[in-house]
Amino acid sequence: xxxxxxxxxxxxxxxxxxxxxxxxxxxxxxxxxxxxxxxxxxxxxxxxxxxxxxxxxxxxxxxxxxxxxxxxxxxxxxxxxxxxxxxxxxxxxxxxxxxxxxxxxxxxxxxxxxxxxxxxxxxxxxxxxxxxxxxxxxxxxxxxxxxxxxxxxxxxxxxxxxxxxxxxxxxxxxxxxxxxxxxxxxxxxxxxxxxxxxxxxxxxxxxxxxxxxxxxxxxxxxxxxxxxxxxxxxxxxxxxxxxxxxxxxxxxxxxxxxxxxxxxxxxxxxxxxxxxxxxxxxxxxxxxxxxxxxxxxxxxxxxxxxxxxxxxxxxxx
Amino acid sequence: xxxxxxxxxxxxxxxxxxxxxxxxxxxxxxxxxxxxxxxxxxxxxxxxxxxxxxxxxxxxxxxxxxxxxxxxxxxxxxxxxxxxxxxxxxxxxxxxxxxxxxxxxxxxxxxxxxxxxxxxxxxxxxxxxxxxxxxxxxxxxxxxxxxxxxxxxxxxxxxxxxxxxxxxxxxxxxxxxxxxxxxxxxxxxxxxxxxxxxxxxxxxxxxxxxxxxxxxxxxxxxxxxxxxxxxxxxxxxxxxxxxxxxxxxxxxxxxxxxxxxxxxxxxxxxxxxxxxxxxxxxxxxxxxxxxxxxxxxxxxxxxxxxxxxxxx
Numbered sequence: 001x002x003x004x005x006x007x008x009x010x011x012x013x014x015x016x017x018x019x020x021x022x023x024x025x026x027x028x029x030x031x032x033x034x035x036x037x038x039x040x041x042x043x044x045x046x047x048x049x050x051x052x053x054x055x056x057x058x059x060x061x062x063x064x065x066x067x068x069x070x071x072x073x074x075x076x077x078x079x080x081x082x083x084x085x086x087x088x089x090x091x092x093x094x095x096x097x098x099x100x101x102x103x104x105x106x107x108x109x110x111x112x113x114x115x116x117x118x119x120x121x122x123x124x125x126x127x128x129x130x131x132x133x134x135x136x137x138x139x140x141x142x143x144x145x146x147x148x149x150x151x152x153x154x155x156x157x158x159x160x161x162x163x164x165x166x167x168x169x170x171x172x173x174x175x176x177x178x179x180x181x182x183x184x185x186x187x188x189x190x191x192x193x194x195x196x197x198x199x200x201x202x203x204x205x206x207x208x209x210x211x212x213x214x215x216x217x218x219x220x221x222x223x224x225x226x227x228x229x230x231x232x233x234x235x236x237x238x239x240x241x242x243x244x245x246x247x248x249x250x251x252x253x254x255x256x257x258x259x260x261x262x263x264x265x266x267x268x269x270x271x272x273x274x275x276x277x278x279x280x281x282x283x284x285x286x287x288x289x290x291x292x293x294x295x296x297x298x299x300x301x302x303x304x305x306x307x308x309x310x311x312x313x314x315x316x317x
Numbered sequence: 318x319x320x321x322x323x324x325x326x327x328x329x330x331x332x333x334x335x336x337x338x339x340x341x342x343x344x345x346x347x348x349x350x351x352x353x354x355x356x357x358x359x360x361x362x363x364x365x366x367x368x369x370x371x372x373x374x375x376x377x378x379x380x381x382x383x384x385x386x387x388x389x390x391x392x393x394x395x396x397x398x399x400x401x402x403x404x405x406x407x408x409x410x411x412x413x414x415x416x417x418x419x420x421x422x423x424x425x426x427x428x429x430x431x432x433x434x435x436x437x438x439x440x441x442x443x444x445x446x447x448x449x450x451x452x453x454x455x456x457x458x459x460x461x462x463x464x465x466x467x468x469x470x471x472x473x474x475x476x477x478x479x480x481x482x483x484x485x486x487x488x489x490x491x492x493x494x495x496x497x498x499x500x501x502x503x504x505x506x507x508x509x510x511x512x513x514x515x516x517x518x519x520x521x522x523x524x525x526x527x528x529x530x531x532x533x534x535x536x537x538x539x540x541x542x543x544x545x546x547x548x549x550x551x552x553x554x555x556x557x558x559x560x561x562x563x564x565x566x567x568x569x570x571x572x573x574x575x576x577x578x579x580x581x582x583x584x585x586x587x588x589x590x591x592x593x594x595x596x597x598x599x600x601x602x603x604x605x606x607x608x609x610x611x612x613x614x615x616x617x618x619x620x621x622x623x624x625x626x627x628x629x
Contacts, residue, residue, distance in 0.1 A: 052393075052398070055392065055393040055401075056393050059392045059393045062389050062390075062392055063386065063389065063390060063616050063617055064616060064617065064619055064620045065620070066443075066447065066620040066621040066624065066627065066629045067439070067440075067443045067447075067621065067629040068382075068412065068415065068416045068419075068442055068443055068446055069416070069629070070629050071389075071412060072409060072412050072413065072416070075389055075392065075405055075408055075409055075412065076405075076409060078392050078393070078405070079392070079401075079402055079405035079406070079409070082392075082393075082398050082401045082402050082405070083402060085398055086398050086399070086402075089398075099398075124620050124629075174629070177628050177629060178627075178628060178629070180628050181438075181624075181626070181627050181628035181629075182624065182626050182627055182628075184624060184627075185624065185627050185628065290393070294393065294394045294395070294396075297394075297396070297466070297467075298395065298396025298397060298467065299396075300525070300527050300528060300531070301396035301397070301400075301467050301521070301528065302396055302397060303524070303525055303527070303528070304520060304521050304524025304525050304527070304528030305520055305524065307524045307525045307528075308519075308520040308523050308524040311523060
């Protein structure tokens with residue numbers, strides 16, 4: 001290890017700001033403001049937790065998938081989510097927090113995950129709708145993050161986004177296949193879209209005038225677009241998709257606005273959104289109990305692995 | 318199709334939807350591969366009784382399907398993310414084997430496939446998986462047990478994969494092209510399943526007092542079902558005699574040898590529990606199962622059976 005002269009803080013800060021201004025990456029060993037580090041840990045952890053909690057709503061349909069092919073696709077998809085969790089926890093580790101610490105913060109209710117996963121999955125069509133709308137919204141949120149200012153996060157997101165695009169396609173393909181099936185299946189798809197459309201819009205977060213962290217995150221290059229910009233983009237992209245599928249989006253205010261060159265649309269129920277954020281959503285308690293149980297039931301296994309590794313080290317030492 | 322899609326070349330990369338409507342060749346999972354045996358020589362070798370071949374393929378397929386299902390129940394429940402991913406992999410490998418083997422059974426003898434309503438789009442391998450009742454399943458009872466703790470999963474995967482790998486190593490020279498090909502692919506998969514579970518077996522045996530206690534308890538609990546894996550059913554004897562199948566009794570020595578190595582590395586003695594009896598002498602291969610299988614199938618088949626005319 002070499003010791004270098006530590007420049008005074010103002011130079012460090014100026015260097016950091018200059019890197020951001022040049023649209024270059026901040027890397028783990030670069031100096032960064034404490035607020036930047038904290039914001040990143042919060043965002044990456046929340047993202048990682050979302051991947052892991054997000055395994056549950058779809059995972060519960062693996063054992064009921066109606067064909068061997070669908071079962072393989074769903075199992076592989078949920079497995080990918082575990083993989084995304086791994087990349088993201090690894091990115092967070094470069095900021096000095098361990099996977100275990102973050103998991104324990106989640107289980108203690110001190111860190112959040114995406115509220116979308118507090119909605120229940122009630123039919124097999126939900127597997128398709130989650131792929132199409134939920135993963136679609138996630139991609140809109142996440143593609144800009146491939147260019148986020150923190151290197152390890154941006155690189156993890158490139159891989160995550162590639163796999164998410166694939167997930168979205170499988171969801172859309174499932175819905176399209178079901179729409180070619182029976183009347184019951186078409187009704188199942190419509191019912192599912194009716195339930196998930198508004199929660200999908202909530203995934204972009206509160207309206208810009210009610211989003212306290214957006215300005216700083218954009219100045220730091222962590223976030224690249226505002227919540228409302230991304231929501232608009234998502235609506236504009238989803239409308240033709242819904243038409244092609246033959247489903248109706250459940251918003252009476254949804255219509256093309258020639259003047260703006262965008263669709264106008266209604267607002268989701270932000271009060272319901274806040275209930276989910278506060279822990280009172282339909283499945284918050286269930287999701288947390290599941291994650292806590294899996295973590296606690298695995299404790300003796302992780303302890304055994306640690307003890308075995310220590311014994312192996314002492315044998316070879 | 319619609320003028321309201323606003324993508325410019327610059328943000329094409331940002332578009333979650335670009336190309337979604339295009340049914341191009343880039344789909345990894347398209348809609349046009351309904352027949353898993355497409356392009357494979359499915360003719361029945363000379364001198365082989367088609368119903369025997371079908372019944373034998375069903376036995377191997379049901380083992381894989383039921384075991385895959387149980388392992389898939391670990392998804393989102395494993396002790397750590399790495400193991401969640403590994404167990405999903407094992408479940409996926411076995412599911413792939415099941416799909417090919419059930420398709421093989423149906424192709425060899427269509428009369429094994431349950432009748433569905435006229436015009437049902439369900440392919441034959443799905444009809445076999447989702448529309449047979451428990452007594453028509455031919456899997457060994459080890460595969461169907463309700464999941465226990467992680468030690469139980471480790472021991473079950475170890476016993477299952479050591480046995481199945483020994484079987485598949487011989488099945489590679491089956492006179493049936495499909496079974497030979499499934500075995501050739503499966504050997505690599507099963508070697509991974511065996512190595513994964515054997516590593517954990519040693520780790521848990523040598524880890525903490527608690528992990529060793531749980532591991533030994535799991536081995537004791539599963540041991541009574543180990544001998545059943547080497548029983549020779551009449552179908553297996555006939556398939557082996559015709560050169561398309563493997564007599565389970567003939568792989569016992571190889572499988573026991575591998576298992577003994579793992580037990581020795583873990584310093585765990587061989588259990589001495591007696592084998593589990595059947596019902597009137599009948600066990601899994603005869604369609605005589607424990608209580609868990611029908612419950613498992615009730616869940617597994619629920620959506621498919623509710624929509625026999627459904628497209629998935």
